[in-house]
Amino acid sequence: MYKSETFSDRLLDWFHKYKRSMPWRETDDPYKIWLSEVMLQQTQVVTVKSYYNKFIERFPTIDSLAAADDDEVLKYWEGLGYYSRVRNFQAGVREVQSEYGGVVPSDGEAFLKLKGVGPYTRGAVMSIAYNLKYPAVDGNVYRVFSRLDDDATDIAKSTARKHFEDKVMTVMPEAAGDFNEALMELGATVCTPKNPICMLCPVQEHCEAFAKGTVAVRPIKSKKINRKSYRYKVLLVVNSNEELLIAQRPKKGLLSGMWQFPMVDEDLGLADIEEMLQMNLHQEEELFHTVTHKFTHLDWHLDVYLYRTIDNAAGEYRFMTRAEKDNYTFPVSMNKIYDYYVEREG
DNA sequence: GAACCGTGGGC
DNA sequence: TGCCCAAGGTT
Numbered sequence: 432m433y434k435s436e437t438f439s440d441r442l443l444d445w446f447h448k449y450k451r452s453m454p455w456r457e458t459d460d461p462y463k464i465w466l467s468e469v470m471l472q473q474t475q476v477v478t479v480k481s482y483y484n485k486f487i488e489r490f491p492t493i494d495s496l497a498a499a500d501d502d503e504v505l506k507y508w509e510g511l512g513y514y515s516r517v518r519n520f521q522a523g524v525r526e527v528q529s530e531y532g533g534v535v536p537s538d539g540e541a542f543l544k545l546k547g548v549g550p551y552t553r554g555a556v557m558s559i560a561y562n563l564k565y566p567a568v569d570g571n572v573y574r575v576f577s578r579l580d581d582d583a584t585d586i587a588k589s590t591a592r593k594h595f596e597d598k599v600m601t602v603m604p605e606a607a608g609d610f611n612e613a614l615m616e617l618g619a620t621v622c623t624p625k626n627p628i629c630m631l632c633p634v635q636e637h638c639e640a641f642a643k644g645t646v647a648v649r650p651i652k653s654k655k656i657n658r659k660s661y662r663y664k665v666l667l668v669v670n671s672n673e674e675l676l677i678a679q680r681p682k683k684g685l686l687s688g689m690w691q692f693p694m695v696d697e698d699l700g701l702a703d704i705e706e707m708l709q710m711n712l713h714q715e716e717e718l719f720h721t722v723t724h725k726f727t728h729l730d731w732h733l734d735v736y737l738y739r740t741i742d743n744a745a746g747e748y749r750f751m752t753r754a755e756k757d758n759y760t761f762p763v764s765m766n767k768i769y770d771y772y773v774e775r776e777g
Numbered sequence: 778g779a780a781c782c783g784t785g786g787g788c
Numbered sequence: 789t790g791c792c793c794a795a796g797g798t799t
Contacts, residue, residue, distance in 0.1 A: 474785090
């Protein structure tokens, strides 16, 4: 039903009249479009906005980001999640600077090879920045075309992406960038997961699911996540200068390279901890605080203990003053603990 | 192909 | 509260 010439025209008309949800990204700079698309991965527009503005203010160009210190760049991502995105983005930007003279390539094959650039980001950046005809299939587009075609394809399967990319390309107009944005905008504001506003849909008459009354059961998604739960002790070790003991997480895996207060297995005793940290500790109270933190694929239950020491930090550990806090990037779970500590201890 | 990788918001 | 979803990519 959507395979008629009026479909893309109506969608584009709606998009041009609609108050766009991202006026903060009014730019032709491929670097800025690329950054915003990376930030928007699995992240809502309202969350991205302030991060984007601060990031661009500090790293306004390819050159500035390529030359920047990795740790400072990570700090600008603190709280945004999926931190490998920013490492990959900076790596990709550095490739652009060294391999393409600092100009984001307008060749989709070349752009796709850059670190952190997948099929979606390739399509979004190439179409929005250079108006090249590539599909940009995200969760919105899955949903919109599942409904337009009353398509029961399981969007959890990895073959679904190409299936929907093919559909998009059958109706791709000359205005490729606007069309891709319009599809996503429609999915985000009208063709929503729950309670879609079909009465306001500019392409309602093209929608097979609306005609059949199956909108509520599209798209089909099979995958369900079972989260595992983990319990740890977090050690808030304070020295005589009111400094806090911190350590850096491993370079790979969950929250890689971020800083934290020492985190140990729940059954580790005081003697084990003192040996591990190579210092003598005085435990202030039985339990200082508890924090639960839910990730997408696992849960943390953190029991926080407060210790005093007069010893120096050893090995991988170091003491951090409060003034130095901004020099380190912490995951949200650790910032919760830090904020509680500051509130309690004054 | 499927697990892994963060966080915030809606209901 | 628990679950789903969000302009996905890498391994």
